[in-house]
Each structure stands twice: as structure tokens, then as C-alpha cells.
Amino acid sequence: MSNQIGKQRLTVSEWLLMYAVITYAPTTRALTQMTITNAKEMAWMVPVASCIVYVPLMAIIVSIVKKFQGKSFIDIMSACFGKTVSKILGVIIMVYLLVLLAMYIRYSTDQLTSTVYIGTDYRIFVFLELFAIFFMLRGGIATIGRMNKIVFFLLIIQFLLLLVFLVKELDINNVTPVHIGGIPNVLRSTLDVLSISGYVTFLLIFNDKVVIYDKFKKGFVRIGIFMITALTLIVFWTLSIFGWRIVEHLNYPFFQVVKGIIIFKGMTGMEALFLSLWLLSEFMIICFFSYCILHLAKGVFNIKSELPFISVFLVFMFLFTQYFCSNTLELQTFSRSIAFPTNIIITIVLPFMLFVVGKIRKKI
Amino acid sequence: MIEDHVMKDMEVTIENTKKIFSTQDDVKYKVTLIRGEPELKVVIVYIDGMVKITSVNEDIIRPLNENPVFGSVATLQEAYRAALNGGIYHGNMVVISKMEELISTLLSGFSIVVFDELKTALAFETKGFEFRSVAAGQEENTFKSAKEAFVENVRVNVSLVRQKLKTRHLAVHEMDVGEKSNTTCSILYMNNICNEEFVNTVITRIKNIKQEDVLSMQDIYEGLVEHKYTMFPQSKSTESASVLCSSLMEGKIAILMNGIPYGLIFPTVFGDLFNSAFDYNINFALASFFRIMRYASFLMTLLLPGIYVAIAEYHPEMIPFALLNTIGASKAGTPFGTVMEVLLMSFTFYVLIQVSMQVPSSMGSAVSIVGGIVLGQAAVQAQLVSPGVIVVIAAASIAALAIPNKDANFATWIWQGFITILTAVLGLYGLTFGVILLLYSLARLESLGVPYLSPYIHPKKMQLEDSLVRFPLTDIQNRPTYLKPKIKERKKA
Amino acid sequence: MNKKHIAFILAFMILFSGCSGLPNKTPLEEIQAILIVGLDTKDDQVDLTVLSVGSKPGAESNKGGESIKVYESSGRTVYEAKQKMSLYHDKHMIWAHLEYIIIGDEAARSGIAEHLDFFIRNHENRLSDELVVAKDMTAREFIKNVNTSEPKMNEKIRHLFSEVEVESVTKIVHLREWALKYQSDTMSIILPVMGTTNKMRSEDSKKEESSPKKDIRSAGYAIFNREGKMIDYASLRFSRGINWVMDKIESAVVVLELGEHEILSTEITSAKTKLEINEDATELDVNINLLFNIPEYTGKEDLYDAVYIADVKQELEQIIENEVKDTMTYLQTLNTDVTNIGDVYYHKYPGNWKFMQDQWANKFKDIKVNVVVRSTLRNTYNIVNPMRKR
Structure with a gap:
């Protein structure tokens, strides 16, 4: 079977939907909270406002993809920056992804041990997650892509259901007034959204694994519109139900929103549905980053196949995650003060630089 | 006992034939003298029961004696030539020059006219086995559709398909599989629709089947599929000719095998497991509703016991208060924990399924009484199991039967048990973990190179016109794109 | 089954053999x-x-x-x-x-x-x-x-x-x-x-x-x-007053005494309140639109008489107006803005709020409240006129 994996390719839609799924968990977990710090009750406009940067970013990525079909990220970087710089950058991104992955694993287990699994050893969940990831990675990128697509459809169905159930809880007073004075604050908050929607850059890492067809641009436009809509909806719903003053204090606002759903008087417990599907997306995001790291390592160190390294890598991750941080407070401080700016640099600044340098050197 | 390599070099004579078939008394040797001349002696060899004796009499012996062509022959050589040139009027004649050929044709129901002195023979098809006549199918729902089902004879089966698809594009590729059994297989496909890759793959893989005897569909199936370790079926078996025909028209490939009253359809994807011929014979809205119900039943079977265990053992905060109290009240007072109860009842259910599969139908009612009343009602009354668990297990297990594909039923039951056990250990997380593993095992499957989760993961469309729901038949314009058919549209533009 | 599989399964088993960290059951x-x-x-x-x-x-x-x-x-x-x-x-x-x-x-x-x-x-x-x-x-x-x-x-x-x-x-x-x-x-x-x-x-x-x-x-x-x-x-009357101002009335009953032995009950079936506040936060307009039915009438007047119904409506509007005004006075004496007037102001003049915020407590006390009630009669149930109509 192993010889088959090398040949496996992703379709464009599978590729793009990966991006949609990996942003789901961070969005529901933290986005609303992040955006309200500046934008307050106008936070729901932030995703739309972020288009100022998001649209050019997407355009740049489209042009990079178009130019470098079937080339890996390292190849793209070395075409623009030269070989040495690209290897250094590759290592930096790899290390950052390692940290990000550890952060996501900790976040997901943390949310479990602070909501429904009180008093459970978080390492069990870390282990199980990595255990499943082990198989998924061995299955190859095509398998991951297919799983991802099914997970995406499940998430969409769930998400729409939740939005419908929550409609009667919406309070328009919490998302108004919309006024000109608040626009600078909205713009200031766009970085928060971009730190999540900028994950689109990570798609470039396994650009060489995708079968690009002529109309792939349309796919990017669609996924872009989808992302902005979905982000707006999540922020709008959370904000409208709770108001920014409460969201500010909640660790997992969207989860709390779901907890409040009551259908047909007394029919509660929707969070079970939410939680299990959310877990699925959590599996996908961890798998995604693991694959990114392995694939990047493959490019940086000129390895032929990533397969032999999967188990070593996962054992390393298991240990690394444990010493990564000790509690929720550290985790949140870390993600705010280190992960957030690095995210912006790698996912937003880097592609822009790629593009500019590439244009100057006439490579793009 | 004659070794195989010796047999290869043997000459075609009656003596040799008798040596080879020394222990086969059903091989008959009929000495016939052409025109009664003793020097024009031929021997007709056939296997009793496999040939139609009237055919031997009328088509072979009668011409040998009465056909004027033989009136003028003087030597056996001339007689042979006369027979070769149509003296024996028969549509299917094979010239035998080697003993091997003689054996294989003989075993296929041919009658062989051995010209002993010339060391040669002519074989004529006189097949006349006893076979079941075409009758209504037993296993598939044939509501408002053709009732005729396949029989054990592959020729009849192919003719059933031909009767429905009267087109020159219906290709029938015949192969013999199994060194010893020499089972005839017919590979059917539409040569203007079906993807060449499928045809080539199927033919190569069937050629590579090295088994001695190919007597069941499973022998072919396992030789054909890429992933042998999965429980979900990668091909669909059908006993209905019309189902087979509609699959062919979609661009799939079908395999019929002599001796088996089923056709195997390749490639089969996950969505196909939930489709039934029934869907195409009722209103599209009803069909769509039923299909969605089937998917719901599938999920119910997989997840319901798990969810019950998770809620009752780990997450009581997740169910509404009224329900919590009802279940709690029914639960209190029974000796085992919920996990134990669920596993026990699941096990009992598996046992019942086994029993019902093994016992003859005349004893079925006894089983259902014991199973239903004693194990269900009595267990509750004796306060051994809480009624909630019985309801959950019964509902979940019965729901699996809503899936039209039997193999998928069994696979679903097994996965149900697996997920339930995971949930018993880990709660809701275990449930999700089980689902991820299931999803993984489905996602990595490919049937003849087609991703198993098609059409749901297909890039362009979900093929929604005929997958999760079914549109009116007139609106189903394209064949499934994941099959990469040569002609994409179902109708002329 | 290669070595890695076995290693993973072993690790799995070791992890679970301890069982100490496993999720707690709460049957x-x-x-x-x-x-x-x-x-x-x-x-x-x-x-x-x-x-x-x-x-x-x-x-x-x-x-x-x-x-x-x-x-x-x-x-x-x-x-x-x-x-x-x-x-x-x-x-x-x-x-x-x-x-x-x-x-x-x-x-x-x-x-x-x-x-x-x-x-x-x-x-x-x-x-x-x-x-x-x-x-x-x-x-x-x-x-x-x-x-x-x-x-x-x-x-x-x-x-x-x-x-x-x-x-x-x-x-x-x-x-x-x-x-x-x-x-x-x-x-x-x-x-x-x-x-x-x-x-x-x-x-x-x-x-x-x-x-x-x-x-x-x-x-x-x-x-x-x-x-x-x-x-x-708050008394029941003030409580309802608060609901009027906060637009939370979905239905209510108001009994009108129109004369001797002439009591007309009105059942309000839907109501909509709109609050308007001016930029200085000195005046608050409370506009109430409501629909009502007549579930009981003890008098003998002809209810088809438009003039009579106009009187009824005026009486009803007057009662509600007084209720709202008294409520607001009551709240202003307590100086507590439970009716979210500050929020109304903020939504109308978000830019001004920064200056208004600190002095809101004083401002609220002195807001002049104007109430306008508009009522519409919808139906009178099974009968229109009383049994012995005059």
C-alpha cells in the first residue's frame, strides 16, 4: 500500500475544504472573544472589514498556485528567495507549526477537561488523538482529504441547525449601534480575524499534492466568500446572544451559546452534538498540521518519504505537548502574545513578501 | 492415476480417454458405425447427465447414419472430412487435437465424436444440464419491477440481460476461472459507456485468480477487491437482471458466474449501499425520503447504543430532565451497570441474528418467540435489564436492516459493537473516536480506483440528483461522474 | 501487522491498564x-x-x-x-x-x-x-x-x-x-x-x-x-408599566369603568412600544401601539357606535398613559434605570455616549416623559352587542 500513497493526489475542492475545516475550531473557540476586544458590539463586521487584506492575500495565493503548479512550498520559496533562505524559512515555519500543533492539541484537550471530562487526565486524549492521527497520516493525503470533506459536510449541517435553533435567542440590541466612530476599532480588530483566515497560506505547503485544474480560481473565490460568511455568522450569533460584555469573560463562547439552546421546552443537551462534531474537526486540524510539518520536513531535509517518520514524530509530539504549558491561563497567554503575532507574520506577511520578491525577480 | 504432464502428450484415442476417466463411470462411450460399416467406427463420448440425450441422438447419431453426405465415404478419413464440413449439422463444433481439449470440452457438456484411428475428434455442444427455471427473486425487493431473478446457469443469465439491453454495445467477455473448477465467468459492460480502466483491471485481476476451485462469488470478489480487510462491501451483488442492467447503463461492470444466481457489480461505492431498486419504482419525493431515512437508520444503528451508554454513564447533564428521570427510574433496581446491560443485550442480539440465519425457516417462529418474549420482556420483568436498554438495542439493531445491502448490515452491526465498547471506556469522546476510525477506514477504501466515499466526496457535484436524494428520473441527466464514463449524459442532447 | 502497530497497541494497553486517569463515571x-x-x-x-x-x-x-x-x-x-x-x-x-x-x-x-x-x-x-x-x-x-x-x-x-x-x-x-x-x-x-x-x-x-x-x-x-x-x-401596576416601556407586553388585561354598572374589559393581544429620546436626553417619547379585544362588557351601549368605541379607546389609552408616566416617575425617584433608557440613548447617539455616560445618573432623574398610546379594536369574540342593548 505504501507505494500507492506517494501517488495519491488531492482534488482542489478537498484541498480548499481542508482550510474551511481547520479554521472551524479556532473560530468557534476564540474568534468572537478576540474581535470584541477592540470592536465591541460592531465585532460582527470585522470579518467583512478584513477583506481589505484577505482579498489581496487570496489573489496572491491564487497567482502563486497558478505559477507553481505541482511545486512544493520549499520549491516556491527557493524560486523567490533562493535556496538557503528558503531552507531557513522552512525550518522556522516547521518549528512554528510544531508549536501551533502542540497548542491545538492542548486547547482541544483543555476544552474537554474543562467542560465535560472534569478530573480526567488530559494525556489520555492527547494519546488517542495522536493514535488516530497515526492511521490517518499513514492513509496518505488523499484519505485525509476525503475524511475532511465528510467532516465538512457534517459540520455544515450541524452549524446551520445550531444557527436555526438559536434564531429566537438573538437580540439585536447586542450588535448595535453601528456607527462611524467605531470603524477604526473594527479595522484594528481585522488582524484578529486574519490570524485565523490567513491559514489559507498553509495550503501552499502541500501545493505539490494537488491536481490543479483550469478553473481552480473559482474555488478560491467560493471558499473566500464562504469563510467570510461563516466567520461573520459565528461572531454575529455569539455576540447577538450574549453581548460583548459577557463574551469577554467566557472561555468558550460558542460552546456556551450552544449550551443555552432549548428546543420544545426542556429539550436541552444540544452541546453533545456540538461537542462530538467539534471533536471531529479537532481531529482534522491536528492531522492537517501534522501532515504540514511532515511534508515540510520532507522538503527541507530532502527526504524521500515521510512514512518512516510518522511514529517518531507522533511520539515526539506526545512528549512535547506535555511540557508545552501547564494550564489554561498559560495557554491563552501564549496564544495571545506569541502565536498570534507569529501567525500574522507567517500567514499574511510571508505570502506578501513572496509575491513582492517574486515580482521583482520576475519569478511570479 | 495419470499425472498431468503425461496427459499432455497423450494422443486422442478412446483408450487414453478411458485411462483418464477410469474412475468416472458417468462418462459414456457409445460406439457408432457410420452406415453400419464396421471399418467406419467412431466412438461418441459424453458425460451422462450433462448432455441432452435427444440432442446426441438427433444431432450427432442420426446424421452419421442418415445424412447422404456420409453415403459416399469409403474411409474414416473421408468421413472425418465430411463431418468437419457440416456432415453433422450442429452450430457449435470444436476440433479436438489434444487430449487436454477433449477433457475440458467433455467436462463442459460437449459430446465428442472420437475418430479413434485418426487420433482426432470433433466436439459438439450438447449441453443439457438440469437447471432451475427463471423464477421470481427471493431476496430483493421487487415492488413494481421485474420479478425475474438470475439462475445458476450463466448462459441463461446473460440472455436475461440481453433481453433487457438490446444493443450491440453490450459486451460480454467470457473467461474460465479456477484451475480445477474451470468455472465460466462472464464479464458484462457497455463498451461505449464503461471506463476502459475498469474492464482492463477486472480482466487482469480475474486472470490472476490462482485458486483451484472458484465455486462462490466470494472467490471472485476477493480476487478483485483492493482492500480485503474491510467489512464494508466493495461490490454489490444482485439477483435481479434489471438492477444489473441499470448498473451497466451507469457505466459499471458486472460479473456473472456459472453456478451462482447472482451478479457482482463493480465498482460499488458507499452511496450505492443505500440505494435500492425500490427507489426507482416510486415517486421521487418518497424515494428521497426513504433514502434519507436509510442514512438516518445507519447512523442510528452505529451511534444509538453508544450515545445511550455515554449519556447514562458519563454525561447525564446532556439529556433533558424528564428523560433523565424516566431512564433513571427504569435503570434503578437492576443489578448491572448500563455498559454491561448494553453489551449483554447487544450480544444477545448477535446471537439471535446468528440463530435466525442458521435455523431452517420452519423453526423461525420458535426462535422469534423465544428471542422476543423471553429475552426481551422476561428480562425486563425479572429486573435483569432495564427496559430502556432493550428499547435502544432493539431500535438500533433493527434500524440496520433498513440498509438494503446485507453485507453493509453486518458491517454496521460490527462497527456498532466497536463504537459502543469505545464509548463504554471513554464516554462521548470514545464515540467520536470510533466515528473517526470508521471514517478513516471508509476514506482509504477504493473500489477499482474509485474512492469509496463517492459520490459524497466528489469534487464537482455531490451527484445529488441520485445519491442522498433522488430527483425525478427525467432530471437525472448525467451518469455518476466518479465512474468516469465515456458518455457523460444519460440521454442524447 | 508490523512492529509499529504492535508497539502502538502495547502503548494503548499500558495506558489503559492504569485506568486511573480515565473519565469518571456518573451513572x-x-x-x-x-x-x-x-x-x-x-x-x-x-x-x-x-x-x-x-x-x-x-x-x-x-x-x-x-x-x-x-x-x-x-x-x-x-x-x-x-x-x-x-x-x-x-x-x-x-x-x-x-x-x-x-x-x-x-x-x-x-x-x-x-x-x-x-x-x-x-x-x-x-x-x-x-x-x-x-x-x-x-x-x-x-x-x-x-x-x-x-x-x-x-x-x-x-x-x-x-x-x-x-x-x-x-x-x-x-x-x-x-x-x-x-x-x-x-x-x-x-x-x-x-x-x-x-x-x-x-x-x-x-x-x-x-x-x-x-x-x-x-x-x-x-x-x-x-x-x-x-x-x-415594584407594585403590579408599576411592574406592568416597566413592561410597557421595555416593549415586553405581549398580552395584558385592562378593565375600564365607563359608568355605573358599565364595566368594559379589554384584552390587549399585541403591543409595540417605541422609545424616542432627544439628543440632550431631556425628553423621552414613549409611543405605544396596541391591538385589543373585548372579552367582557357589562353595559348596555351599542358597540357598533363608533363614537362610543372612540370613548372606550380614549379611556384605555389614558389608563395606559398614566400607568407608564407614574412608573417612570417612580423609577426616577428611585433613580434606577431598569428600563434601559441609557441603552436607548446609546443606540441612538453612540457618538455622544462618551460624554453622557458619567452624568447619566443625573440626567435620568430629570427626563421628561411623553407618552402616546394608539389603540385599535380588533374583535369582540362570540357576540358584539350585549344581551339587552339599549
Whole structure:
């Protein structure tokens, strides 16, 4: 079977939907909270406002993809920056992804041990997650892509259901007034959204694994519109139900929103549905980053196949995650003060630089 | 006992034939003298029961004696030539020059006219086995559709398909599989629709089947599929000719095998497991509703016991208060924990399924009484199991039967048990973990190179016109794109 | 099966052989669901009274039942009191099904914010839990002494909140709404009040005639000040006035006395209030549009008479106008903006709010309130004119 994996390719839609799924968990977990710090009750406009940067970013990525079909990220970087710089950058991104992955694993287990699994050893969940990831990675990128697509459809169905159930809880007073004075604050908050929607850059890492067809641009436009809509909806719903003053204090606002759903008087417990599907997306995001790291390592160190390294890598991750941080407070401080700016640099600044340098050197 | 390599070099004579078939008394040797001349002696060899004796009499012996062509022959050589040139009027004649050929044709129901002195023979098809006549199918729902089902004879089966698809594009590729059994297989496909890759793959893989005897569909199936370790079926078996025909028209490939009253359809994807011929014979809205119900039943079977265990053992905060109290009240007072109860009842259910599969139908009612009343009602009354668990297990297990594909039923039951056990250990997380593993095992499957989760993961469309729901038949314009058919549209533009 | 698989499975087994870290089980039959919690404070102590329901094993008939239990506990904080309870409770207590948090009179007057932190923070609780103040008594008295006709008190309270008459004078307040208002710069909190009545007795309690138990009744709103401390119980009339201003009236009944032996009842079936405030925050316009029906009329006038109906409408509008005006005066004397006028101002003039914010307390006191009510008669049910029409 192993010889088959090398040949496996992703379709464009599978590729793009990966991006949609990996942003789901961070969005529901933290986005609303992040955006309200500046934008307050106008936070729901932030995703739309972020288009100022998001649209050019997407355009740049489209042009990079178009130019470098079937080339890996390292190849793209070395075409623009030269070989040495690209290897250094590759290592930096790899290390950052390692940290990000550890952060996501900790976040997901943390949310479990602070909501429904009180008093459970978080390492069990870390282990199980990595255990499943082990198989998924061995299955190859095509398998991951297919799983991802099914997970995406499940998430969409769930998400729409939740939005419908929550409609009667919406309070328009919490998302108004919309006024000109608040626009600078909205713009200031766009970085928060971009730190999540900028994950689109990570798609470039396994650009060489995708079968690009002529109309792939349309796919990017669609996924872009989808992302902005979905982000707006999540922020709008959370904000409208709770108001920014409460969201500010909640660790997992969207989860709390779901907890409040009551259908047909007394029919509660929707969070079970939410939680299990959310877990699925959590599996996908961890798998995604693991694959990114392995694939990047493959490019940086000129390895032929990533397969032999999967188990070593996962054992390393298991240990690394444990010493990564000790509690929720550290985790949140870390993600705010280190992960957030690095995210912006790698996912937003880097592609822009790629593009500019590439244009100057006439490579793009 | 004659070794195989010796047999290869043997000459075609009656003596040799008798040596080879020394222990086969059903091989008959009929000495016939052409025109009664003793020097024009031929021997007709056939296997009793496999040939139609009237055919031997009328088509072979009668011409040998009465056909004027033989009136003028003087030597056996001339007689042979006369027979070769149509003296024996028969549509299917094979010239035998080697003993091997003689054996294989003989075993296929041919009658062989051995010209002993010339060391040669002519074989004529006189097949006349006893076979079941075409009758209504037993296993598939044939509501408002053709009732005729396949029989054990592959020729009849192919003719059933031909009767429905009267087109020159219906290709029938015949192969013999199994060194010893020499089972005839017919590979059917539409040569203007079906993807060449499928045809080539199927033919190569069937050629590579090295088994001695190919007597069941499973022998072919396992030789054909890429992933042998999965429980979900990668091909669909059908006993209905019309189902087979509609699959062919979609661009799939079908395999019929002599001796088996089923056709195997390749490639089969996950969505196909939930489709039934029934869907195409009722209103599209009803069909769509039923299909969605089937998917719901599938999920119910997989997840319901798990969810019950998770809620009752780990997450009581997740169910509404009224329900919590009802279940709690029914639960209190029974000796085992919920996990134990669920596993026990699941096990009992598996046992019942086994029993019902093994016992003859005349004893079925006894089983259902014991199973239903004693194990269900009595267990509750004796306060051994809480009624909630019985309801959950019964509902979940019965729901699996809503899936039209039997193999998928069994696979679903097994996965149900697996997920339930995971949930018993880990709660809701275990449930999700089980689902991820299931999803993984489905996602990595490919049937003849087609991703198993098609059409749901297909890039362009979900093929929604005929997958999760079914549109009116007139609106189903394209064949499934994941099959990469040569002609994409179902109708002329 | 290669070595890696085996290694992973071994690791799996080792991990589970310890089992110490595995999720804790809380089987259904071993839990007691808390439905109502009463919160009292006394001398820096928190008194917790919980009404909980667990399941009771069935007898031979297989019908299990509910066992309703009330527990009392106290401690310095809610959490401490809750923990102490586990020294003597029967089953594991879970908070997920909590429906009402009853706040005792004294606790409400001294402020409950610090005690509600537990309910917001605790993972089992939902932000949709509802808050109720027990009128003139402690929550413990309320839970223990009140004998409702329903087996579980939460059902009675839930039922009360859906009645028309109650709906017009109170509204459900969720924990999240409380939290929102508590954090807001302008809004003050109001909570629904439940009192007791002896006007109702269920058949079962006849046997114990001497029983002093009473039943629950709804009693309007409790008004809190900006510090989150209760300052007054609003009368039913003012409570409805507050609902008029806050646009929370869905239905209400107003009885008009039009003359001797001439009483006309109106049932308001829908109402919409719009608030307009001017930029200086000196004048507030309350515009109410409502639809009403006539469920009862004791007079003898011809109801087809447009002039007469115009009189009726004017009378109705006048009554509501006075109700609203009196309510606003009452709130202004208390100087507590429970009707969210500050929020209305903020939504209208978000730019000005920065300057207005600090002086809002003074501004609110002096706002002039103008009320305009427009009513429309919709129908009169089975008959139009009375039996002996003049």
C-alpha cells in the first residue's frame, strides 16, 4: 500500500475544504472573544472589514498556485528567495507549526477537561488523538482529504441547525449601534480575524499534492466568500446572544451559546452534538498540521518519504505537548502574545513578501 | 492415476480417454458405425447427465447414419472430412487435437465424436444440464419491477440481460476461472459507456485468480477487491437482471458466474449501499425520503447504543430532565451497570441474528418467540435489564436492516459493537473516536480506483440528483461522474 | 501487522491498564438533579437550599418514581456550601438541570453578584438558568414552606411564567441577561418576584388542614440599583408599566369603568412600544401601539357606535398613559434605570455616549416623559352587542 500513497493526489475542492475545516475550531473557540476586544458590539463586521487584506492575500495565493503548479512550498520559496533562505524559512515555519500543533492539541484537550471530562487526565486524549492521527497520516493525503470533506459536510449541517435553533435567542440590541466612530476599532480588530483566515497560506505547503485544474480560481473565490460568511455568522450569533460584555469573560463562547439552546421546552443537551462534531474537526486540524510539518520536513531535509517518520514524530509530539504549558491561563497567554503575532507574520506577511520578491525577480 | 504432464502428450484415442476417466463411470462411450460399416467406427463420448440425450441422438447419431453426405465415404478419413464440413449439422463444433481439449470440452457438456484411428475428434455442444427455471427473486425487493431473478446457469443469465439491453454495445467477455473448477465467468459492460480502466483491471485481476476451485462469488470478489480487510462491501451483488442492467447503463461492470444466481457489480461505492431498486419504482419525493431515512437508520444503528451508554454513564447533564428521570427510574433496581446491560443485550442480539440465519425457516417462529418474549420482556420483568436498554438495542439493531445491502448490515452491526465498547471506556469522546476510525477506514477504501466515499466526496457535484436524494428520473441527466464514463449524459442532447 | 502497530497497541494497553486517569463515571441512577437552588446570605454566610429530584427504583410493577429531596447547607461561599452538602447527600448532585435560582429577600438587598460567579463559572450550569426573587422571605422558607399543587416547584414556576396575567407584569430573566446588565454602565437589574398566596389549596392538602403551607404567586418585579442591590418591590401596576416601556407586553388585561354598572374589559393581544429620546436626553417619547379585544362588557351601549368605541379607546389609552408616566416617575425617584433608557440613548447617539455616560445618573432623574398610546379594536369574540342593548 505504501507505494500507492506517494501517488495519491488531492482534488482542489478537498484541498480548499481542508482550510474551511481547520479554521472551524479556532473560530468557534476564540474568534468572537478576540474581535470584541477592540470592536465591541460592531465585532460582527470585522470579518467583512478584513477583506481589505484577505482579498489581496487570496489573489496572491491564487497567482502563486497558478505559477507553481505541482511545486512544493520549499520549491516556491527557493524560486523567490533562493535556496538557503528558503531552507531557513522552512525550518522556522516547521518549528512554528510544531508549536501551533502542540497548542491545538492542548486547547482541544483543555476544552474537554474543562467542560465535560472534569478530573480526567488530559494525556489520555492527547494519546488517542495522536493514535488516530497515526492511521490517518499513514492513509496518505488523499484519505485525509476525503475524511475532511465528510467532516465538512457534517459540520455544515450541524452549524446551520445550531444557527436555526438559536434564531429566537438573538437580540439585536447586542450588535448595535453601528456607527462611524467605531470603524477604526473594527479595522484594528481585522488582524484578529486574519490570524485565523490567513491559514489559507498553509495550503501552499502541500501545493505539490494537488491536481490543479483550469478553473481552480473559482474555488478560491467560493471558499473566500464562504469563510467570510461563516466567520461573520459565528461572531454575529455569539455576540447577538450574549453581548460583548459577557463574551469577554467566557472561555468558550460558542460552546456556551450552544449550551443555552432549548428546543420544545426542556429539550436541552444540544452541546453533545456540538461537542462530538467539534471533536471531529479537532481531529482534522491536528492531522492537517501534522501532515504540514511532515511534508515540510520532507522538503527541507530532502527526504524521500515521510512514512518512516510518522511514529517518531507522533511520539515526539506526545512528549512535547506535555511540557508545552501547564494550564489554561498559560495557554491563552501564549496564544495571545506569541502565536498570534507569529501567525500574522507567517500567514499574511510571508505570502506578501513572496509575491513582492517574486515580482521583482520576475519569478511570479 | 495419470499425472498431468503425461496427459499432455497423450494422443486422442478412446483408450487414453478411458485411462483418464477410469474412475468416472458417468462418462459414456457409445460406439457408432457410420452406415453400419464396421471399418467406419467412431466412438461418441459424453458425460451422462450433462448432455441432452435427444440432442446426441438427433444431432450427432442420426446424421452419421442418415445424412447422404456420409453415403459416399469409403474411409474414416473421408468421413472425418465430411463431418468437419457440416456432415453433422450442429452450430457449435470444436476440433479436438489434444487430449487436454477433449477433457475440458467433455467436462463442459460437449459430446465428442472420437475418430479413434485418426487420433482426432470433433466436439459438439450438447449441453443439457438440469437447471432451475427463471423464477421470481427471493431476496430483493421487487415492488413494481421485474420479478425475474438470475439462475445458476450463466448462459441463461446473460440472455436475461440481453433481453433487457438490446444493443450491440453490450459486451460480454467470457473467461474460465479456477484451475480445477474451470468455472465460466462472464464479464458484462457497455463498451461505449464503461471506463476502459475498469474492464482492463477486472480482466487482469480475474486472470490472476490462482485458486483451484472458484465455486462462490466470494472467490471472485476477493480476487478483485483492493482492500480485503474491510467489512464494508466493495461490490454489490444482485439477483435481479434489471438492477444489473441499470448498473451497466451507469457505466459499471458486472460479473456473472456459472453456478451462482447472482451478479457482482463493480465498482460499488458507499452511496450505492443505500440505494435500492425500490427507489426507482416510486415517486421521487418518497424515494428521497426513504433514502434519507436509510442514512438516518445507519447512523442510528452505529451511534444509538453508544450515545445511550455515554449519556447514562458519563454525561447525564446532556439529556433533558424528564428523560433523565424516566431512564433513571427504569435503570434503578437492576443489578448491572448500563455498559454491561448494553453489551449483554447487544450480544444477545448477535446471537439471535446468528440463530435466525442458521435455523431452517420452519423453526423461525420458535426462535422469534423465544428471542422476543423471553429475552426481551422476561428480562425486563425479572429486573435483569432495564427496559430502556432493550428499547435502544432493539431500535438500533433493527434500524440496520433498513440498509438494503446485507453485507453493509453486518458491517454496521460490527462497527456498532466497536463504537459502543469505545464509548463504554471513554464516554462521548470514545464515540467520536470510533466515528473517526470508521471514517478513516471508509476514506482509504477504493473500489477499482474509485474512492469509496463517492459520490459524497466528489469534487464537482455531490451527484445529488441520485445519491442522498433522488430527483425525478427525467432530471437525472448525467451518469455518476466518479465512474468516469465515456458518455457523460444519460440521454442524447 | 508490523512492529509499529504492535508497539502502538502495547502503548494503548499500558495506558489503559492504569485506568486511573480515565473519565469518571456518573451513572444516571446515581445522580440527583438539582432543579431549584435557593440563595440566602446571613452574616457573611451563604445558605444554600436545593430542591433536587432523583430516581427511585420501581417496585414489581416496574414503575419507578421520583424522589424529591430538599437539602440545606451553608458555607462562606456557594461552592463551599455545595461541597459541604456532599457530606450527607444521597446521590451525586448535578447542576446541569438547574432551572431556577431563587434569591432570598435579604440576599437580594445585600447584593448577589459575588455569589452568582459560581453559577456562571461552573461547567455544568447553563447561562439560561433563570433568576427569581422570593418576596419578603428567605429562599429557604420559600422552598421549604411553599406547598405547590404541582409535585415539583419548578413546574409550577414555569407554568406561572406562561400565564397571560403574569406575563404582563414580569418577564423571565436569564442568568446571562443578569450578567449583561450587571456589567453594563447604564442598565440596572430587574428580576421577577414570586410571593406566596393562600388563595389556593390542592385537594391533597385538605387532609392536613392545619398545615401552614401556601402556594406560589407571581408578584411583579424587584428593582435593583446600580450597585446590584435590591431596593424595592415594584407594585403590579408599576411592574406592568416597566413592561410597557421595555416593549415586553405581549398580552395584558385592562378593565375600564365607563359608568355605573358599565364595566368594559379589554384584552390587549399585541403591543409595540417605541422609545424616542432627544439628543440632550431631556425628553423621552414613549409611543405605544396596541391591538385589543373585548372579552367582557357589562353595559348596555351599542358597540357598533363608533363614537362610543372612540370613548372606550380614549379611556384605555389614558389608563395606559398614566400607568407608564407614574412608573417612570417612580423609577426616577428611585433613580434606577431598569428600563434601559441609557441603552436607548446609546443606540441612538453612540457618538455622544462618551460624554453622557458619567452624568447619566443625573440626567435620568430629570427626563421628561411623553407618552402616546394608539389603540385599535380588533374583535369582540362570540357576540358584539350585549344581551339587552339599549
